[in-house]
Amino acid sequence: MRMKKYQAPSMADALAAIRAELGPNAVILHSSEVKRGPLGLLSRPMVEVVAAVDGGATQPAGRAPGGPRSPSPRAPSPTAASVRPRTGNVATAPARSPTPFPAPSGERDLAESADSDAMHEMQTHVRELRRVLGRLMQTSDWPGVAKLSPPLVDLYERLIDQEVDGPLARELVTAIDGELSLQASADPSIVRECLAKHIRHHLRAAEPLLPQPSEPTVLFLIGPTGVGKTTTIAKLAANLGVDRARVALVTCDTFRIAAIPQLKTYADILRVPLEVAYTPDDLTQRVVDLLDRDFIIVDTPGRSQRNAEQLAELRRFVLSVPSRRTFLTVAAGARYREMLDVVARFGVIPYDALLITKVDETSTFGSIFNLSRQTERPITYLTTGQNVPNDIERATTAGLCNLLLNALYGSESRPTVALAS
Structure with missing residues (x-):
C-alpha cells in the first residue's frame, strides 16, 4: 500500500x-x-x-517491480546431445524425484503460527479498510463536505463511524455549520458544545416510573428473543422495590422451558409474588387478583419479528390489559437495519417507549440515536451488564447525550449513563 x-x-x-x-x-x-x-x-x-x-x-503490467529478469530457456547444446548414450528400444525406468524430508515439528509449528499471525493481521487491515471505505463513500456522497471547516469534517466522519445515519449526520453538521461563525466552527471545543445541544434536542427520555394512587401500573416488556427481557424485569422489580413500591411479577412465557423457573428464582430472592398466565383471559384475571400492588411487571415470550402468527398472539396478550405501559426491548449491539426491522414488525403492538439492553456489549451508539429519532419514542431504561439488580440505569436526556459524545470523542473508561437529567 x-x-x-x-x-x-x-x-x-x-x-x-x-x-x-x-x-x-x-x-x-x-x-x-x-x-x-x-x-x-x-x-x-x-x-x-x-x-x-x-x-x-498502480504497478504497470509485466514483470514484478524491482525483480530481476528470469533468463530465457535455452535449447540443449548439440554437443551435450551427441554424447548422450543411445538406448534404442530398451525401456528405462522413470527418474525418481528425491523424497522431501519433512521439516521438524517445531519448525512447522513456528511456520504455521507465523502464517496464522500474518492472516490475522491481514484480516484486521481488510476490516479497517472496509470501515474507511464506508466512511469515504458517505463523505463523497455529500458534496457539501468540501465547504466545511476541518473540525466539522472531522465531526461528520466521527458520526458516520458511530453509525449515525447519513442523512441525520448531515442534518446535525449542517445545523451546526449554519449556527456557528467561520471562526467558531474552527474551534473543536465549540463544535462539541454545539453538537451536544443539538443531540439533546433530538433525544427524548421517558418519564420515570412512579406509583399511581388509583390503580397498579401494568408494565409489559416485549421484544425479540435473546435481548434479555427476563433479567431486565428482575432488575426493574428490584429497583422499584428499593423505592418501597409493591411489585408483582406475571409471566406469559410458557414456551421456553427455563423461563418460569428463572423468574421464580428472582421472585423468591426479591420476595415478590409471581403468577403465570397461559392465555389472554388468564392474564386479565391475574391483574385483577393483584390490584393491591403498585406495579405488575409482565414477562412476555421472545418472538421472532418475522413470525406474524406469534406477533398476533403476543398482541392479544398485551391488549387484554386496557390500562398499561409497554416497553419495546432492543439490544444495543444489533445492527441498525435489524433494529428497524424489529420496530417495524413489532409496531403491530402499541408500545410507549424503548428499553435498550446490553449497552456494555457495544462501542457504537449511533444506532440508538437513529432509532429514537426514527420511532419518535422516548428511551426509558438502559441495561449495562448481567448483574441483578445493579446493571440498569434510568435514561435521561443528559445521560443519553453523554453516551454518544463519549463514544464520538473517546473516554478513558467505557461510556456510562448519567443518572441526573
Missing part, C-alpha cells in the same frame, strides 16, 4: 490533489487542521490529509 500526506488550503483542494496523484481508488485515512509558520501564528490554517492507495493497483 502506498501512503502519502497532503496539505492544502481546503478539503476540496486536498481531495483534488489526491485524485490527481493517487487516482479514484485512493482512501482517506486521516484528516486534520494544521498551521504553518513559526509557532503556527499569523498563518492561515491548512488541511492535512493522509491518503493511501493499494500499491498493486
